Amino acid sequence: MSTHRPRAVVTGASSGIGAATVRRLCAEGWDVVAVARRADRLAGLAAETGAEPFPADLTSADDVARLAEHCDATGGLTSLVNVAGGALGLDPVATADVEDWRWMYEINVLGTLRVTQALLPLIVASGRGDVVVVTSTAAIGPYEGGGGYTAAKHAERMLATTLRLELIGQPVRVIDVEPGAVATQEFALVRFGGDAERAAKVYEGYQPLEADDVADVIAFALTRPHHVNLDTIVVRPRAQVSNTQTARG
Known part of the structure; x- marks a missing residue:
């Protein structure tokens, strides 16, 4: 496939960091397939950005296979x-x-x-591929009450790190982006079962990152010359010096 216009699949694209990444890559001139479960939100994002909406549930093997078949049939994939x-x-x-x-x-x-398994053959075949995994600072440090999330994010980080080792010699970069506190519309709401008051307290007294900040980092990593691999990027708000220490004014 042509490498003049890169094409990316972005998952979790209906809100937060995913939606911001779709907007940023489209603005950079990329072709983007925006993937999430909520078709209505994807349709709105597609109308705004020109991205291609693809409703899918990533916990469904059939949906993921359908995504891979679609990408293969419509021009391949770089990222x-x-x-x-x-x-x-x-x-x-x-x-x-x-x-x-x-x-x-x-x-x-x-x-x-x-x-990743489903799309990797297309990414390798592109001759200039990227796999970005947005983990979290929870992937590198524990905090009280975060055992389940930190365990999952540590595992996701090891998936990315191991994949990079296994792809040695292949034209694919593996990039792990680890955000700290990001005030997105839904993350804390989901965590606390829809309790908006409790969710809001997470971000009180300091300026957290916004989804656009993380999308900016992702786009920067993807748009470096392809021999440059930003293996691991930790990005936090200035006020947050660790997973357990945040300066609140």
């Missing part, structure tokens, strides 16, 4: 940006809900594995 993920609860290990942990592993780890 995959794995954004889809999420957290549930903030309970200690001693009392955590096993089903919450199962969901976090399914969406953060197995969802990323499924879509």
